[in-house]
Amino acid sequence: MPTQGPKGDRSGVSRRQFLRRAGGTAAGLGAFALSRPGSRAAAQSASPYPEWIPASTKSPKRGGTLTRASAWDPPMLDPRMTQSVGLFQFAGLTSNRLVRYSFADEASHPGDMTLKGDLAESWTTSADHRIWTFKLRQGVKWQNVPPLNGRELTSADIKYCFEAYAKEGVQTFNFKEIEGIETPDKYTVRLHMQAPNVFVAQALAEPISIVFAREILEEDGDLKKRCIGTGPFILKEHTRKVKVVLQRNPDYWDKGRPYVDEYVILSTPDAATRTAAFRTGQADFIHVASPSEVEVLRKTNPNLVAQSYFNALTPFGLAMSQDKPPFNDVRVRRALAMAIDRQRQVDTVYEGHGILGWGVPYMYYQDKAPTAAQFGPWWQYKPAEAKKLLAEAGHPNGFSTTLFYYEYFPQMTSQVQLVQADLKKNLNIDVKISKLDYTTYYGRYVDPKWEGLSWGFQSGHAVGLDERTYQYMHSKSTKNFFRVNDPQIDELTTKLRQTPDAKEQRVITKKIVDREFDQVLRLWMPYDNGFMIFQPHMRNAAALALRRTDAYGSPQVARVWLDK
């Protein structure tokens, strides 16, 4: 498989060391059985650490404080105004959604995207998928904090919340698709969609679709200061740039949960400090990017538990101004794709532990992660053919262009420079790089006037198929940052929204992906796979595909318990 280097030398871990560690880990954990998810291609797992940690078979213990050193700070507490991971690293713990994806202790493998009821006990849809009916759980109470004081959640709360989302803020685009909301009784919510959409339940299961309390919005005029929900934890303290303290909600509707008494998120902007916090036990879990970082951590914390986190998609790629020359010519885009050695990026920048890059999570159209061959002819590293194709497109001597980016993490700069070198060496394309700060980058990127190239992104706050296809690729979507403007893609993504059959969905999704790769609509770049590192006493904390326990997958913390 293309995403891996030679197994033996990628992390400097010998087979014997691996076996010893695996054995030690298994012994130390007792209940943890290390297994492979079965949904992944074997050759892609060169990491000596398991990709999946099944749920503990022991009875969960109550109590204790879970702590994490976090890079993110919530800009504000208002879910209408931000989709920042800073907020959603805990907002899904103070609040619930109508529907949710499986937690790690329910899932069979990391890619399990099964929907489960959260505030809704069940849901049905009309034959034309325009009317969605959700039956709420009875007896769900808001947290026993003024002004809610533990009153019961009703369908009117859902209606109010969804209407508020549609009215203003960053979720308007999604919730505006709801034409009307009916509440025939206290426990029934009926959504009337403007157009058929089979993915409504998925959209409502996204981490950002939390249900907030109407009293807060009515009293404060916004949700910037208070965060009170129906969730497993009560927000006890939020001191900006210091910490977020979440206290167990004793009246939580899911009886017995959560298991830990307190979850403390410490604002720690520096990566070295976060690592030091884990080393010294001030943090219970951490995400690191490379195998060498795991090895270094192991030296001081030999009993740590590592989960090799396989990314189901890459968030970053080359966005081309494909509405303007020269990138409006598919031959130019294909030439670029063939001239960039992505495997070299995986091997050097990500120490062999990364994916080549694709935009739609593979589990939506096939069981195993895509191979390099599956990407098609334009995605193979063939510099000579790339040069020939560029000449056919009328650029035998290359051309000059620009590339702007924001450095999300240090490896990104290396990748940008490797792309620049590849394009110069193989196609004589001069790329002038501009490294921008966060706000300048976004200001420029979301404005559809930029020219040349950009290191584009797709955000991680939503994981559904609709999000990854229609929302990011349809020409009319406000999230179409890569400026995809392809009638076939428009047709397919719209059709996908109207296709209830799961098998047929996979077929259409595959067509979308094939079309994307054939036309090189988004030139995906490699991304790390990373590792979730846990203290040995943590249970049921495994990260799931697209749902990292420390990030948008934080609701998983309600299932975590401490075995000490």
Add this chain to the structure above:
Amino acid sequence: MYKYVIRRALLAVPVLLLSSLIVFGLMRVMPGDALTALMAESGNIGEKELAKVRKDLRLDLPYHEQYLLWLWQMVSLSPGDSLFTGEPIAVSLRKAIPVTLELTALAMILGLAIAVPIGVLSATRQDKPSDYAGRMVAVTGLSFPDFWLGTLVITFAAIWFQWIPPIGYTSFWDSPWRNLQQFLLPAAVLGFRLSAATMRMTRSTVLEVLREDYVRTAWAKGLGGRLVVYKHALKNALIPVVTVVGGQLGVLLAGAVVVETIFALPGMGRLTVEAIIYRDYPVVQTNVMLVAATLVTLNLLVDLTYAWLDPRIRYR
């Protein structure tokens, strides 16, 4: 002296006005605004909605009106709310200022406590091993950037001692011991650089003063070594040292930005850097003005200290 102080205070007004114009202008020249930072990543907001929120935040006003509005807010000591978080800036400052004050004050104390004795020792034992050692420490301190030293300290403290300062700021009044644990290491990192510059200056000025006639007279009178050095020489040698320390205050505040980030302290540095990243105009402008006013005041205090150190100095 009073006339001098009043004159200096009046001179500070144009300095501060100029600073306000520069920071206001620079922030507007930078592309993007707080809304872009807050909402752009989601991509789910249209131009119409953006325009509405911009209007609510008064970002649609002409620049001169925005400037005058902000100036009035500063003069009336009510700097408004953060565009990004909505928190009143006065509240943010009330939380951040004590952190940075404590950090820089401790760094200053530690820096001087290291610099002055070693500087004097170096000077009195010129070209001896202890002098070379002192000079090496000084050069090392000047060569190590704060971010490097801070990262090294926190990493090796964790590896060697399985200890780092507790993360999650605690105020001195809530728990003095925990607070000191959180501040001593970062203050030492910050103070080390300050001590390097101060140590070099102390050494050279003490060396110079020790060659003065009045010091030779003191030796000739048979006074003890310590008495000559500490009572007669050091006080006169300190005037340039005070100047250097005064000049280092800006460096100390700049270093605080990095050190606060590494040691997770919620001070002015982190507040300002975050506000710059997210184009939180009023927060950046207020913080810069506060730092400018502090530096103007401290420079005045430094000037006034000269008279205490050398009574021959008169202010006109």
